[in-house]
Amino acid sequence: MRVERIVANLTVETIETAVEEHRTVLGWSVLMDHGWIVTLGDGEGHQLNVMTRDASAPVNPDVSIFVDDVHEALRRANRAGAEIVHPLTEEPWGVTRFFYRDSGGRVINVGMHT
Known part of the structure; x- marks a missing residue:
């Protein structure tokens, strides 16, 4: 990734x-x-x-990180035990993304253009 x-x-x-x-x-x-x-x-x-206010998530992310493989990023987040605060979602505006909360409480939007 x-x-x-x-x-x-x-x-x-x-x-x-x-x-x-x-x-x-x-x-x-x-x-x-x-x-x-x-x-x-x-x-x-x-x-x-x-x-x-984010159009589909329950919280606003602090940062957006775009990757070449959002599915691999989600696997890594799950392996790390990260709190997923917005599930993997294919958004109508052409992005597939999920949010996780880091240990400092920041919400990270991880996505890729689909």
């Missing part, structure tokens, strides 16, 4: 305000907008997610 991308997720109250703030300060463009989550980034692969 290979990690392909890591993106921080910021939970915000008003997505439009957060998007405008980070666009102005960082000079980034909107790369994806699902209404509840917006990915901002530049042409060099740097990205940041701002989100209000």
Whole structure:
């Protein structure tokens, strides 16, 4: 299994305000907008997610890690005894993902594009 991308997720109250703030300060463009989550980034692969409330999970993740084999990542998480807080799910927006809580209480979204 290979990690392909890591993106921080910021939970915000008003997505439009957060998007405008980070666009102005960082000079980034909107790369994806699902209404509840917006990915901002530049042409060099740097990205940041701002989100209000996750569309299908019970909690918002602190970070999203995209891998080339989400099934292997889930096997590893289970072997490690990690608490799975959102089961492996094929989302309608083209991502298969699960969430686990790490020992520090952070929620990690592990996914891959399907």
